[in-house]
Amino acid sequence: MRVGVYVLECRGIWSVWISLDLTVDVWWWSGAGSESQGRGLITEDKLVLLSPALPLGWAVKLRDYFKPRDGMRNWGAKEWGEYVSTVLEPELREEREAGGMGKEGWPNDGVSLWRVSELRKIFIEQDKKNNEGGNYCGGNDLDYALLESEAEQLSWAVAGRSLLQPEIEALLAEGLPKLMGRWRQAAQLAHLQGRLTFAAAVGSHAPATLGAWARQLPAGAGALARAAARLPHVLWRGAVARRAVSRCLRCGSAPTGRTACAACGLMGCAYCEACLALGRSRACALLLRSAALSAVRCTAALDPTAAAGRWGLSPAQAGAAGAALGFLAERRERSANSCPERFLLWAVTGAGKTEMIFPLLEAVLAAGGRALVATPRRDVVLELAPRLAKAFPAETIAVLFGGSTERWVNGRLTLATTHQLLRFHRAFDLVIIDELDAFPYHNDPMLAYAAEEACKVDGSFIYLSATPPQEMQRLVRSGRLPHARVPVRFHGHPLPVPQHLTMTSVHTCLKRGNLPRSLVHTLRKSLERKAQIFCFVSRIAHIDGLLALLRRSFPGVVIEGTSSKDSSRAEKVIAFRNRAVSLLVTTTILERGVTVPRSDVFILDADSDLFDEASLVQMAGRAGRSKDDPAGRVVFASPQWTRSQRGAISQIRTMNKIARSKGFISKETPT
Numbered sequence: 001m002r003v004g005v006y007v008l009e010c011r012g013i014w015s016v017w018i019s020l021d022l023t024v025d026v027w028w029w030s031g032a033g034s035e036s037q038g039r040g041l042i043t044e045d046k047l048v049l050l051s052p053a054l055p056l057g058w059a060v061k062l063r064d065y066f067k068p069r070d071g072m073r074n075w076g077a078k079e080w081g082e083y084v085s086t087v088l089e090p091e092l093r094e095e096r097e098a099g100g101m102g103k104e105g106w107p108n109d110g111v112s113l114w115r116v117s118e119l120r121k122i123f124i125e126q127d128k129k130n131n132e133g134g135n136y137c138g139g140n141d142l143d144y145a146l147l148e149s150e151a152e153q154l155s156w157a158v159a160g161r162s163l164l165q166p167e168i169e170a171l172l173a174e175g176l177p178k179l180m181g182r183w184r185q186a187a188q189l190a191h192l193q194g195r196l197t198f199a200a201a202v203g204s205h206a207p208a209t210l211g212a213w214a215r216q217l218p219a220g221a222g223a224l225a226r227a228a229a230r231l232p233h234v235l236w237r238g239a240v241a242r243r244a245v246s247r248c249l250r251c252g253s254a255p256t257g258r259t260a261c262a263a264c265g266l267m268g269c270a271y272c273e274a275c276l277a278l279g280r281s282r283a284c285a286l287l288l289r290s291a292a293l294s295a296v297r298c299t300a301a302l303d304p305t306a307a308a309g310r311w312g313l314s315p316a317q318a319g320a321a322g323a324a325l326g327f328l329a330e331r332r333e334r335s336a337n338s339c340p341e342r343f344l345l346w347a348v349t350g351a352g353k354t355e356m357i358f359p360l361l362e363a364v365l366a367a368g369g370r371a372l373v374a375t376p377r378r379d380v381v382l383e384l385a386p387r388l389a390k391a392f393p394a395e396t397i398a399v400l401f402g403g404s405t406e407r408w409v410n411g412r413l414t415l416a417t418t419h420q421l422l423r424f425h426r427a428f429d430l431v432i433i434d435e436l437d438a439f440p441y442h443n444d445p446m447l448a449y450a451a452e453e454a455c456k457v458d459g460s461f462i463y464l465s466a467t468p469p470q471e472m473q474r475l476v477r478s479g480r481l482p483h484a485r486v487p488v489r490f491h492g493h494p495l496p497v498p499q500h501l502t503m504t505s506v507h508t509c510l511k512r513g514n515l516p517r518s519l520v521h522t523l524r525k526s527l528e529r530k531a532q533i534f535c536f537v538s539r540i541a542h543i544d545g546l547l548a549l550l551r552r553s554f555p556g557v558v559i560e561g562t563s564s565k566d567s568s569r570a571e572k573v574i575a576f577r578n579r580a581v582s583l584l585v586t587t588t589i590l591e592r593g594v595t596v597p598r599s600d601v602f603i604l605d606a607d608s609d610l611f612d613e614a615s616l617v618q619m620a621g622r623a624g625r626s627k628d629d630p631a632g633r634v635v636f637a638s639p640q641w642t643r644s645q646r647g648a649i650s651q652i653r654t655m656n657k658i659a660r661s662k663g664f665i666s667k668e669t670p671t
Contacts, residue, residue: 001165001263001284002053003198005062007080009046014072016063018191018198020184020286022052024147028192048080049112055264057200057283058088077111084111098258098268150179150186155195159290159410160370160427162250162453164201164279167423168288171408187288194291201285202248202255202270248272248281250422252449255283274446277402278422292426295459296369298328307359311391314352316486316664320345321356323484328363328430328460340431340452342461344476347486348495348655349466349621350595354384356486357432358391360462365395365412369429372414372454374421376441378402380434380593381417388415421450431455432462437469437614438592466621467614467651488659492666493630495652496623498603498616500645501637506537506604510545519602519637520553523583526600526633527557532576533583534590534601534622538608540565543585546604550583561585591618597626600633606645607638616648 004019008029019025029047050062065087075083085092153176163171172179179186190196246255253274261269264284272281281287304322307313313321327343347353357373364371373388375381378401385399398409400416414428418441431454433441441447455461468476475481489495503509503516526533535550537543543561550559560581562569569589575581577596584590588611601623606616616636623632636645659665 001056001286002265003056003059004052005050005054005059007048007050007066009073014066014068016050016066018056018059018063019188020191020198021188022049024185024188025192028189046113048075050080050084051111055266055269055284056286057203057264057270058091060198060200060203061091062087077113080113081111094258094268095266098260098266100265100267147185147189150182151190151193151195154179154183154186155190155290157408157410158196158288160424162287162289162423162425164250164281165286165288166279168286174408197289197291199249199287199289200283201250201281201287202246202272202283204246246270248275249287250278250281251275251446253446275422278419289425292457295429295456296364296367298325298363298367298369298429304359307362311355311358313355313359314488314490314492314664316488316659316662317352317356317490320347320484320486321359323482324356324360324462325363327482328360340455340457340459340461342463342481344463344465344468344472344481344483345486346468346476346483347464347466348489349592349618350489350625351466351486352490353434353464353466353486354387355490357462357464360430360432361388361392361413364430365392367429370412370414370427371430371432372416372421372424372428373432373434374416374418374451374454375434376418376438376447377435377593378417381415383593385415388413418447418451421447421454424450424454426453426456428455429459430462431459432464434464435592436463437465437467442469467617469614485655485658487655487662488664489625489630491627491630492664493624493627494656494659494665496620496630496632496634497652497656498620498634498636498645498649500606500641501635502639503604503637505639506539506542506546509549510542513549515549515553519604522635523550523554523602526602527554527582531598531600531629531632532579532581532596534596534599534619535583535585536591536601536603536619537585537587538605538610540587543587546585550585554583557582559583559585562589563587564589588615588619590622591615592621594622595625596622598629598632599623599625600635602635602637604637606636607640607642611644613644613647613651616644617651620648620652 004022004025005016006019006022006025007014007016017025026047051059054062062084069083154172157171157176158168161171168183169180172183187196187198191198247253248255251272251274253272255270256273258268258270260267261282261284263269263282266284270283275281304318304325307321307325308315308318311321324343324345327341345353345356347356361371361373373384375384381399381401385397388397392413395413396409396411398411398414398416399406400414400420402417402419404420418433431451433451436442451461463472465472472481476483501518501522503519504512509515523533535546537546540563543563547559547561551557558581560572560575560583562572562584563586566572572581572584573590573594576584599622601620603611603616603619605611611619620634623634624630625632636648638645656665
């Protein structure tokens with residue numbers, strides 16, 4: 001995209017403006033419309049048109065890096081042209097090296113100095129000659145009331161969003177079809193009014209902003225190191241950036257290359273592949289965003305005791321929800337940086353995390369705010385949607401995931417996969433990230449960046465996790481991350497503590513063609529008590545061979561296997577839940593989000609490098625979730641004892657110890 005770019009002096013302050021429609025700007029600043037426009041604001045009625053059609057990325061750089069200089073008021077076209085060439089020197093050099101810049105003197109040969117009144121007459125005459133609409137919106141016949149109404153409608157439709165041009169047009173086609181041919185004019189007026197902001201999707205953005213984001217990444221020091229590696233030109237830990245960093249403003253990633261572009265005419269237009277699934281982000285692609293608003297104040301947060309009764313929370317759940325409500329009410333006084341405040345709800349598997357967020361959502365909605373619940377996985381979104389709808393029947397809930405038909409639904413409550421957050425900007429007063437340690441959110445700076453951008457600067461983050469990353473646990477221990485623990489499940493019984501079973505590796509079993517007697521004996525005990533058995537393996541390649549050995553050892557038992565590559569996975573899980581399948585061999589694809597009453601868990605090759613402490617805790621968490629069978633069995637089977645296994649058992653025992661010390665354990669279960 002090419003845009004107009006001009007500089008003017010308004011109330012003694014010089015600034016550069018980008019224009020999708022220069023007629024709207026001239027009409028605005030000349031004060032030809034209502035008294036709410038810019039009449040009389042321009043010193044000496046002077047406007048410097050730097051270019052009527054500059055590649056958007058270059059125009060954004062001129063605007064964002066503009067610094068007034070002495071004598072600018074007396075500059076002529078030559079001085080302004082030299083200024084443009086100086087600011088854009090790196091871009092001009094790269095374009096020449098790519099084989100572009102064939103036209104001598106471009107881009108500063110378009111510089112011209114005008115009085116606004118003169119420029120307006122020229123645009124009116126040109127508009128009359130063209131009489132095609134084009135980039136002009138009617139000259140003397142411009143209907144300000146209509147355009148202002150359209151700007152209002154567009155601003156409302158884009159509120160809290162971050163959209164590329166194809167997404168803008170898709171949104172309008174569905175909700176505001178009358179604006180399809182005039183949205184640029186409406187957007188330009190909204191931009192002049194301060195309602196919308198223009199940015200290039202890929203460009204040289206202020207590194208201090210990215211640095212502030214990176215210092216607040218939820219995964220702590222480990223994520224910082226990874227983020228720092230992706231931002232090599234930033235001096236971290238509060239130091240000053242050496243130079244601007246070229247980034248995709250939508251996802252925070254580095255552009256992966258440059259290609260010839262028909263939209264802007266450059267031979268080396270930068271693009272980003274990291275967020276390509278949501279549309280091509282380029283240096284000349286317009287990223288339209290609404291102006292950021294302040295977060296609502298939750299100083300009148302709901303009474304925790306009343307909330308516990310209303311939502312049926314257990315004492316442990318109520319205590320954690322009360323701490324989070326206090327955080328929402330008090331955080332404004334503590335906020336001292338440019339990033340949202342954060343709070344961790346560290347709740348064991350099966351603790352009822354969803355129920356605990358209901359009072360938080362209620363508090364924000366009651367204050368007139370907007371809330372987001374984000375989770376890495378589509379199936380969790382589909383599971384939570386009816387529960388949220390039942391809990392908040394008066395709210396319109398936007399449910400967003402890949403392929404969702406509700407992409408442009410405006411609701412005060414949004415439920416989305418984390419990838420969908422790339423389309424939001426400063427939209428939510430409260431962002432709740434569920435399963436922050438799960439793939440693909442965990443260790444993905446792009447999704448962490450998207451979540452950061454979706455929250456208002458003075459808004460709040462609530463993280464939900466049974467197994468927070470180690471870096472986050474260190475922040476908790478050091479007192480740098482406010483948190484609340486829920487160390488017990490809703491039924492008040494302790495977590496099953498895993499037992500270790502020494503056995504040969506699965507690979508060796510398959511090679512020998514038999515299973516160890518110890519494993520067969522232990523599995524038989526679970527089958528005799530009519531338990532549903534999760535049998536986790538580290539590799540998909542082991543499933544078929546292990547199925548054959550298990551079926552031979554237990555000929556009368558219905559045994560199935562599934563993985564991420566199994567097209568029938570959903571049907572097999574349903575059959576397992578319905579007790580039509582007694583033993584299910586699977587991978588970590590089912591380590592979370594699946595609740596099966598009366599279940600036991602066997603983790604084979606528990607010493608595998610593919611099973612870290614968090615995944616072992618999550619897999620163990622499939623057992624003992626039912627109040628009718630709280631003492632499900634968990635077995636770590638492996639040739640050797642590893643640090644991850646010891647750490648997982650230690651974490652489970654610690655939670656049980658905390659629960660007992662706080663009186664949350666209502667009844668001990670036999671081990």
